[in-house]
Amino acid sequence: MWRNIASGFLTVAIVLLLGIAGLVAWAQKQYEGPGPLAEAICLRVPAGSNFRKIAADLAERGAISSEFIFRVGADYAGKTAGLKAGSFRIEEHASMAEIVDAITGTGVSTCGAEVNLRIGVNGTDILLRELEPAENRYVEVARFDPATEEAPAEYVAGMEDPGLRFRVTMAEGVTSWQVVEALKRADFLSGEVEEVPDEGWLAPHSYEVERGEERSALLQRMRQRQETILAEAWAARADGLPYETPEEALIMASIVEKETGVPEERRIVASVFVNRLRKGMKLQTDPTVIYGITKGKGVLGRGLRQSELRARTPYNTYVIEGLPPTPIANPGRESIEAALNPAETDYLYFVADGTGGHAFAETLAEHNRNVARWRAIEAERAGQ
Structure with a gap:
């Protein structure tokens, strides 16, 4: 009798194990396979958010088939602690694994609205643009010269967006005086600039900045980048x-x-x-x-x-x-x-x-x- 009971128990255990293995394989396929999203979207991850909230948002927007599998898969991959705040473009039919990679990767936003202060040799402007996720192209919302024009209503309204990203793009060949004058007119930066930096020592580049970042801190970043570039080139x-x-x-x-x-x-x-x-x-x-x-x-x-x-x-x-x-x-x-x-x-x-x-x-x-x-x-x- 005990032999029969043991045999039956073993059979049940094997069936359960096979069932669990099948369930795990199915869940893995759900996690790594193409998702249900029919059209690309822009996913905003607020600062202080967590995977439970993001999973709920994704499920509501039809981007994932299971909140539970999304969270467990991210946890199993060891990525739940790497959630980054920002705005991220989620491709159509993106898998849960690909979405997790997007929101735990570099943290560089790939969609949403962006303000760009563009400093050029012959002039400066501020551009507000927004990514159209389905077409993966930016659409201009507003553009103006802060030295000679009032900020348009579209720009003022856009500045209310808490997820708005900011950038300062400095062209090659501008002078340090031009950079400082432009930064003074950027209403999303703060602080005073006591003196114009030495000529030549600011690196032309497109810099991501935070709302309220100190102008002097940005100038220091520009200088550090130029010093690095010059040192590398001098060595070679x-x-x-x-x-x-x-x-x-x-x-x-x-x-x-x-x-x-x-x-x-x-x-x-x-x-x-x-x-x-x-x-x-x-x-x-x-x-x-x-x-x-x-x-x-x-x-x-x-x-x-x-x-x-x-x-x-x-x-x-x-x-x-x-x-x-x-x-x-x-x-x-x-x-x-x-x-x-x-x-x-x-x-x-x-x-x-x-x-x-x-x-x-x-x-x-x-x-x-x-x-x-x-x-x-x-x-x-x-x-x-």
């Missing part, structure tokens, strides 16, 4: 460059940044100036002269006068020998790398070629021909 520099310090390389990088907007030309332009320094020739570059006039406070807005080209100032490279005393703008990584790894050329001259780029020359005679072609292009355009 070419041999025999005519710079004694990283600071001199930064000055050259700022000149390269202002001289060309064509990425493919940066190393060639850098080679021209390096070649001139090696030969003891004056750099003779207009952007340095302009900086000596404006001190980086905006654009000149006109051509240089002959008297300005002849005036002896620390930044007039038609008069002084070598590099100017400081950078003339904040160069990007590519210009810094170009200054420290210039192309190997024999070029000593360049002039605009009418296409947005430049014509380079090894001799003065060749350069004069290029200049004549450029002046002919200018005259033709003026006559149209």
Whole structure:
């Protein structure tokens, strides 16, 4: 009899184990397989939220088939403690595992509304945009120049969104004065800026910021990033460059940044100036002269006068020998790398070629021909 009871118990146990194994396999398939979401959505995870609340929200929006499996699967994967606040785009038919990865990953928001202060050489604006999750594209809600325009109603209303994200995008070639003036007008930042940072030492980049972040703290982040970029580029520099310090390389990088907007030309332009320094020739570059006039406070807005080209100032490279005393703008990584790894050329001259780029020359005679072609292009355009 006991043998029969033991045999029956063993049979039941095996059936139960098989049932549990089948249930686990089914749950795993539910967790890792395609989900029921028919169209991509934007999932907002508020600060201080938890997986129970997120699971309920996802279930209500038709993104997951089981709150329980979602929570257990995340717990089994060891990811429940990694929940990040933010707004995350959830793809159509995303699995529960993929959703968990999205909300416990880097924490970088991938959808929702965003305010972006965009600092450019010729102007600054504030852009409010929102991601359309189904089409995965941003839709502009409002745009204005904080220096000359009042904030539109759409922007004021959008600022009430507690999940709103903020960004400051700094273009290559802007000056430190321009950056500070722009930051002063960003109503989502706080604090005073006691002095304009040293020219050249702010890294052009798109920075995610927090609402209410101190302006001085953001400027410090910009400086730390530029210091890192310069140190890395200096360590990987070419041999025999005519710079004694990283600071001199930064000055050259700022000149390269202002001289060309064509990425493919940066190393060639850098080679021209390096070649001139090696030969003891004056750099003779207009952007340095302009900086000596404006001190980086905006654009000149006109051509240089002959008297300005002849005036002896620390930044007039038609008069002084070598590099100017400081950078003339904040160069990007590519210009810094170009200054420290210039192309190997024999070029000593360049002039605009009418296409947005430049014509380079090894001799003065060749350069004069290029200049004549450029002046002919200018005259033709003026006559149209």
